[in-house]
Amino acid sequence: MKKTTLVKLNIFAAAVFALASTVQAQNSARTIVSVNKQADHLEIKTNDGHYILKPYSDKIIETSFIPAAEKFNPASHAVVLLPARVKTSFKETASSIQYIAGDISVSISKSPLQIAYAYKGKPLLSERNGYSKTADTEMLDFNLDASEALYGGGARALGMNRRGNRLPLYNKAHYGYEERSEQMNFAMPLVFSSKMYGLHFDNAAIGQLDLDSKKNNALAYETISGRKTYQVIAGDSWADIVSNYTSLTGRQPLPPRWTFGNFASRFGYHNEAEARNILDKFRAEKIPVDAIIFDLYWFGKDIKGTMGNLEFDKDSFPNPKGMIADFARQGIKTVLITEPFILTTSKKWQEAVDKNVLATDKQGKPFTYDFYFGNTGLIDIFNPPAQDWFWAIYKDLKNMGVAGWWGDLGEPEVHPSALQHKTGSADELHNIYGHQWARLIADGYKKDYPNQRPFILMRSGYSGSQRLGMIPWSGDVNRSWGDCAHNLK
Template identity: 60%
Template sequence: MKPIPHAVLALCLLASLPASAQTDARTFLGYRNDNGTLDIAASDGRYLIRPYDANIVETTFVPRGETFDPVSHAVVLAPGQAKATITDADDRIRLVTEGITVTVEKSPLRISYAYKGRPLVAEKGGYGHAGDLESIEFALEGDEALYGAGSRAVGMDRRGHRFRLYNKASYGFGDHAEQMGYGIPMALSSHKYALHFDNPQAGWLDFDSRKDGTLRYEVMGGRKTYQVIAGDDWAQVMDETTRLTGRQPLPPRWAFGNFASRFGYHTESEARAVVDKFIADGIPLDAIVFDLYWFGKTVKGTMGNLAWDRDSFLHAEAMMADFKKKGVNTVVITEPFVLTTSKRWQEAAQQGVLATDAAGKPFTFDFFFGNTGLVDVFKPQARDWFWHIYKDLKAGGVAGWWGDLGEPEMHPSAAHHATGTADQVHNIYGHEWARLIADGYARDYPQERPFILMRSGYSGSQRFGMIPWSGDVHRGWDGLQSQMEIALQMGMQGQAYMHSDLGGFAGPVLDDELYVRWLQYGVFQPIFRPHAQEEVPAEAVFRTPAVKALARTAIRLRYAMLPYNYTAAFDDSVTGMPMMRPVLFDDPDAEMMSTKDVASTYLWGPDFLVAPVTAPGAARKEVVFPRKGSVWFDFYTDAPHRGGIVEVVATRPDRIPTFVRAGAFVPLAQPVQSTRDYSTAKLDLHYWHDAGVARAEGHLYDDDGHTAHAYESGKYELVRFASRFADGRLALTITPEAGAAATPTARTFGLKVHNVGTRPRAVRAGGKAVVFRWDAARRLLDVPLPAVRSAPLEVDVTL
């Protein structure tokens, strides 16, 4: 069939099957090539298919009687960045890029997707409309595991569940939570593709709950648009996903340090005493977080004041300035609810910054904290009003923002916003709230990185610098057990900074073993922030001496790992690869099918393998060592373990099982009291040698820790590491690189080569023999190296 003229196409769209039909009777009517967009006429509407790049193709179905809505709240990538050809032959139309091929079969009408000749997914039955929901179905293969749908706790492979797409907090959740504060309309397959549904309205994402091989997207209205994302491996899928919806910018470096936080600090003297106790006890600290008592003495009745309670915090600005001198940054909680009893109610109502009722008056309702209105973050004047409050607080010394209850926690359907009803905009409320803060910084403080901690968001919220956490988790072993899955899943969906309230939040539970194990896990999660209801202290300084000592060890390790962690965070900002990664990412040949459903062991950055202890009194831990043929070394003892197996290892109370990949370069620093004192001028550089590793690479990223877009503006330094091993000779190369606007740092590295079984015959650095130490018992070679500033340095070890 030949392409049909546009005028005829428009007439064809009037051909009628009922709009509610989902049936094999839907028929193909014609097509045209609209400047690279494949425009398909069907009896019940039209398909618009266009490539974004070689590995991302977008498909929109416009039902008969509707018009195309071009607005996306998630996508930032511009379409048309790949060459595509459209062909018509053999009763099929094909749109072909270098990666994805879209095939439209004419009879029966069916759309399928393939990647480099490998089938990915196909529509199954097309568009349908039943009751209040519109739907699009897809056919699944029997062996596919499914991930995605935002923040949930149901098991790593989420196939078999039907998920509500409506952000809603889950108070006191444990090892299971079907619905949480951060829903994302995305499904990822173990076949290395993703389906991203580009519509924020409330609905459902059905991961084959009926066991009939069907993935079903159901929505109350809006766009029927989805993107198919594919890649050769998981790294490419992550890269493409975050190219589509945006990269996570680096937060300020202090965000990778330790936080003091509880619900909450009641007075200035109490907060000062906490900070001073951390310093006195030698436990590193970079931030203190103020929960709602900073603006009121009571939990109820004061929300919306959004100003320091001067009875309790008379000298708040001086307090924050003193904290800053000690290397401690101040973070305050804010909520989008303005109670009718708050000091800002009249101001908010008169300035028209609140969601309204049908008559245009401020919409008020009762919830736990009192009678309230809700800031309409979709309204320009409300965004300005809210931002100026943040700006005033920042001028007083606040360094970071905690946005709580941003689902919103209570959001009656009868409320109206500037851009739609409550149900239409509910899932992007937190997204827009984060955007207004990010936009404010970009406009008024363009050189600064914001810190934005929020509980709820949407696909793409990471590009605003949003740092999500899993919510009010139960302070129990069940609460800890779900955290790895939640963080790993969110990282796969572009939200790389998902983390938990370390130690658990909800419930007056005093369990020292649980607290220590949670903090030990926290060393290897994106943000290290203990937080809890105040009946049992969340801060390590208020625990028993034995617990405090174990907590100090964990926190100091967190600070020692800052060079590695900050580099992994930089990698996420430029590639989309999250810091926490499922072991399936490292299992390219599917040698271990069990990795599809594993969250209890995970990768931390490119080179660490971590297995948190999540059961009381556990003397042993099952560890999944991925990648057959690889070798993993115990981080603490250097004991080797083979990849491609599941092994049970012994546990210890002072650490969790942690392993490093053979061939890994890991830069470590001496712990400091605060990142204010951090420097990469003198580091230990660890390399795990193995005869089976012929070549390996690594790198260190550094900048000033606070300048926005430091990498893009050339205000950075990179140090690249490489190894070559052959014929008994190990060559290690250190190559510094400085951005155009950076001054190179003279760095000295204490090189520590692990798994060296015999004393080296010689060690040379820069062509000159150097003094070295070799510890036979530990199989460790220790080489102090000369400073490296701008020229490469090669170290040759003759074994």
Template identity: 50%
Template sequence: MLVYCSLLLLLAFEVYGQDSTYTGHRLHDRSLVISTTDGRVTLTAYGAEAMAVFYERDHLRQLPSYAIADTAVKTAGAVRDRGAVLEYATPELRAVIRKRPFTISFYKDRERLLAEETGFFAKDTIRGFRFSLGANEKLLGGGQRVLGMDRRGHRLPLYNQGAYGYTTEAKQMYFGLPAVMSSKKYILLFDNAARGFMDLGKSEADVLQFEAVGGRTSYIVVAGDTYPELIENYVSVTGKQPLPPRWAFGNYASRFGYRSEAQARATVQKFADEDFPLDAIIFDLYWFGPDIKGHMGNLAWDKKAFPTPQKMIADFKRRGVNTILITEPFVLTTSKRWEEAVAANALALNPGGKPKRFDFYFGNTGLIDVFDPKAGDWFWSIYRGLMEQGVEGWWGDLGEPEVHPPDTLHAAGTAEEIHNAYGHRWAELLFTRHRQAYPDKRPFIMMRSGFAGSQRYGMVPWTGDVSRSWDGLKPQVELALQMGLLGLGYIHSDLGGFAGGETFDKEMYIRWLQYGVFQPIYRPHAQDNIAPEPVFHDRETRDILREYVKLRYRLLPYNYTLAYHNATTGLPLMRPLFFEDESDPELMDYKDAFLWGDAFLVAPVVDPNLDSVAVRLPAGVWFDYWTGASYQGGGEVDVPVSLQTIPVLVRAGAFVPMIDAIATTRDYSSQRLALHYYAHSSVPEAQAMMYEDDGKTHGAIEKGLFEIIDFAARQRRDSIEFTLGRTSGGYPGMPEVRAMMLTVHNWHAPVQRAFLGDKTLPFAASAAALESTPTAAYHDTEAGRLLLKFAWDGKPLKLGVN
């Protein structure tokens, strides 16, 4: 590796001095095409604030774009020839092209965001770009790494690979991304999936250098006025994540692994016996073989261990539990499908044109060529057969690929050229074929590895084989925030940790699963020497975590609305605190807490034996979710914790829609809706919304099969008024009338009158009396809670107290 790095630097040094000079330009296909003495450069605008730049040189092999989505819309820019420079501009982004030597700079308004230093270079086995960096510029991104939020000063390998048992430092992991987000509010994405490096001021303090052994010589610049807008502009180019099925937000039973049908059935029953909600069970590799080694590629039920899989799947489904199967892209020569895969021409080849065989941990193997349509046909035929048995979701493992010999040849290129796009292409294969076979059904595709834009294929990534330890828990917020900033909003961790752990660390396990309620996917998973499922632990652990899992289900209306925002704008479900104050660059380094949507701030407990946690709060007033205690934001506060609580704070002025606890999302209904509002005089007006659909129809947003409920509050001294409204295209099962319970937290002012429209609401004598009354109000003066109970038919409505 040291020789390789030195070679790259040496070759790069040889080519930086060469001049490339502008010779002409033309507009073609809504792009600016520039001729130079070194080749052709094409600039293509996507929307008003994104621009792709593609350098082409004769005889330099190119690959297709993997980052740009088919849905990305080209925008014709305006061209101005100013003599020494050429300008290509949209209303918000301007490329200034210096003609000699040829370089490009990018401006938003009058501010220079980014500039090529010597720009493009290519020589023998290296190609890439060099950009200038500002003195105080921070750079986030690069995908999964544990390095701190600001990655400037690091040289990042771009080669997806496993990081088994990682803890508080990891420079190279399962899901690298050749992209950075700058504190100057731009994203720079290199549209190249080859092996390489991204040097963020490590070798030269003021230079960002991308280098690769092959691949596409293209990059994309995205700008935005705010960080959320920047992300939205980025996913408008790379693709937006479609809504997952609602059941994906439930609880999963998962381990490495369930070894028999009897064990799986007993586990699902245990969740029911212990009153834990459950929506899915995941089968690791024992579903197709009795041992870890020798069976990968069978991709069929081991009938000795699972004698009636189709009946088992159907029985689970009747209970509201969906079945997810692991699959890998490796077919062992000892598996039952080896000859079948060879005959179907489904495997990547060696230089001699034969299926490439190599050894790795699980045995001697070949690798499915997901870039080849013939291989795709064969692979999908297996998936479809299993879906016809009732399987609802897929877990794609080892898709870096975990072992990928350099002399492996794929239909799209060599292993070195397309390595980082392998998981991306695998997800695309599954997503596209699923859409063709089941056009109205949302897929569930969990993958360990991918590329920029993988979110458009519904990918649900996770942070890999993390150590089962406190040090494994510590980096999970950093990993999630970094991935979410670049479109991968459903990143999550194996709750409780996966790798190692000889004894059960009860507190660590509880803390990890408590935090998990506020991450996109709730999936405890681990090696089974210690049970990953909470139902198999002691009573105190079960009692604490049962309430957290039920809270997860009660928050479904809120969480599902976060999914809607992600699907329409790319806004991640887990958000960094620097979104709150973009004027404070130091906040970009903060990774001890995060925002769960707009309403919640969550700080995981990542050390043992704590009775309080220091939390940095954004400006405004925040309430402890558990106690109602209030805190003034704008600095650091100490939040008390017990084994039963972690810091969860709610923003003053927040609306949080919830439902009653349910056993599975199959029973989901918002017909009984509990709406919580956190009042404070510092927030005289507030608005929020809630998204609802049937939870399963693919493209519900685009088809108009949904409803949006708008909430607004207006507080004046001792009065507060709420406005409810509904926008709806309608969907099957949509409630026509909702039984509403509006709880106003932090309401200590005396209540003279409660009203619903033009009618006065009667007051119940107690909270218990309110339960048996369809329409009434109750003021719990001791707790400072105001409760308003009523029926709502979806028509515009005003209610409140004065």
């Protein structure tokens, strides 16, 4: 080892151990059994499981803890970056382990076990108790400096610094919210710190993100199940940190040019005549319009009882293909609202049952329940036959001339815990339902319309949904100063 490398190693170690000596140590019952350095990662076996530390770049490192009774699940719904070849160094003594990957150093005190992270010699954060488990919760927690601010957590009306809040990781619409909302439709298990790091918890299951609500300088991620994996994301500036995060989870593709224009939209154009009339008014007032959005009434005359028809109502829209083509000749694109709920009263219900499109109960029967719009089933967006069925509907509408898609109620709005999907329970997959829905449309375009960019407007998603071309919207808001005010904070 070169002398310069030794100096760098010692500087990092001194910085990280300085942090470790001033914060609460980890679970004293967890002890290190063995350490194994591989070319692309570090494995640490403990008495109750093992850690895997894997660098993705000079500025991103991932840490996973796998309890002894579990097998490691390497699948991530968020991460798309392939680990790069990162220069690493390793040193072990009787009392400590030092692992440097690029500009990030990890320092591990053996007794009591303590994991701490630094970037270019600057301490970032450290695990507090590490992984712990109760009867109904699994947790990863970390030490915070008394003065650091915390940002992120997804869509919330809480201002910028969200320290002091306990945030549900459960996508849920908050209708008519104004100046404060702790729970909304697009939660993200992601935190950025004023100490210039990001912390992303790479697990889809529902839970809580506690940003020092107990005022004890602790950050905690709590979940019902799943991966105990997180990435520490460092950088030299906010732009650098955000760029590193999007390199990890994917970058937003450029939307179609027309989506930057003016849209005509209201709670429902009841028929073709009403839609044409509103566009005539735009023209008369010399107001440019690039698209018109059709809300619920395109597939039914009533708000309730018709969701899941997923086809134009023939009485209200007798020639939808001709209407859409006429609008297109005027330079106006057509966007349709769609939802993942198939009501038992809809035209598609029996077809959805026969083709095994719907999420089920534990006996394998379609899971039905009541919500605002009627008695319903839910498309199992995680089941390949259901994906094919849903995409075929989109494809038929696309070939009719529809240019964009508004995916509504995609949290899903009502998602009973007892409901089962092909790949897991409702609570295990709830937060990635909208993400998977957007993926279905994005993948469909790549396969069938590779030279076109989709417009995917949805109110619910997950870490990495940006790479699918999803454009999130705020959910239903009040037309009030209170609603406007939180956007200015």
